[in-house]
Amino acid sequence: MDWRRAKSVLILAFLLLNVALGYQLWSSYGEGFSASADVNDLPPETLAVIQEKRISVQANIPAETPELRDLTYRAEAPLGSGERTMLETPVASKAVYNEKELRQALGGAIPDLAQYQFDQSVSRDGVDGVFVLYRMIDGRPMFDVKLELFYSNQRIVAYRQDRIELLPAEQSQKQEVLPATKAAASLIDRNYLPVGAVIKEIKLGYHHGQIFDSQTQVSAPSWRVLLEDGTAYYVYAISGEVVTGKEEGQ
Known part of the structure; x- marks a missing residue:
């Protein structure tokens, strides 16, 4: 084995790695600085x-x-006027914190679940409470169009959903x-x-x-x-x- 050549290859690889890590650090700093x-x-x-x-x-x-x-959108019913729908099979409330897990657990029971996103800032904690999810458009929430998941004793037992159709x-x-x-x-x-x-x-x-x-x-x-x-x-x-x-x- 040509140890001198192997040594040069290792040095070059470490140099490239340091350059890549340095660029990533600089990019992260720049994004963080401009984000707020x-x-x-x-x-x-x-x-x-x-x-x-x-x-x-x-x-x-x-x-x-x-x-x-x-x-511009058309609501299926006046927003916030829907009745609670009980789930046939309650699911663990912790699922709301994992988007993939939530879709697997409730995607078959709640229409268009993938179009809503959990907002922890406005959800009520406690033994009995409600998780609030908003209808998302291009990554931004519609604050009036909600999906509320009602939970009791750490189980999601019911939901209330605003459903809309976007118009041109x-x-x-x-x-x-x-x-x-x-x-x-x-x-x-x-x-x-x-x-x-x-x-x-x-x-x-x-x-x-x-x-x-x-x-x-x-x-x-x-x-x-x-x-x-x-x-x-x-x-x-x-x-x-x-x-x-x-x-x-x-």
């Missing part, structure tokens, strides 16, 4: 209100500003959304948040807009600002209009 903004990126007047009202921003503030359009939206043009920092600032500056409020999460999705009839309506790109006590505020990501939501998960 800092609370200090808020305007000075907003920071002053935060200090005065003892508001805590514990949420990761997204830095993304994608171009999104309104969604040729007249809806894509527009760049407002930054999450502006959405948060609009809530804070306009005194929507109470003294001592804790902002737990800021997420981009869709929230209800214009209603054409009892079943057909528009869902607009919106920032959901979720407080630690469960109260949700929605800031339309195009117009900046604020909508106060009910307590999530109730």
Whole structure:
């Protein structure tokens, strides 16, 4: 065996490995840096209100500003009006934390289960509670279109589901959304948040807009600002209009 040649090959292999690992580390750092903004990126007047009202921003503030359009859809029934459907075979509640396991356990019982995604931030814990899943569109949640899984004694025993049909939206043009920092600032500056409020999460999705009839309506790109006590505020990501939501998960 040519040991000198083997040694050179090993040195070259380790060098290439170090280059690859270094690039991966640099890429991860760059993605992490651009994925979120800092609370200090808020305007000075907003920071002053935060200090005065003892508001805590514990949420990761997204830095993304994608171009999104309104969604038009038809609901099979008024959203949130459905009755609970009991499962013939209850399943272990821990399945909700594993998407593949959940689909295997309930995919045959719940229609279109794969189109919904679990949101732990708004789900109620306890002996008896509810897991909330949202209808997803291109990786973003529709905050009004839910699948609720009711559980008792660590078993999912029933569900309630909003089902929709997306409609063509040729007249809806894509527009760049407002930054999450502006959405948060609009809530804070306009005194929507109470003294001592804790902002737990800021997420981009869709929230209800214009209603054409009892079943057909528009869902607009919106920032959901979720407080630690469960109260949700929605800031339309195009117009900046604020909508106060009910307590999530109730």
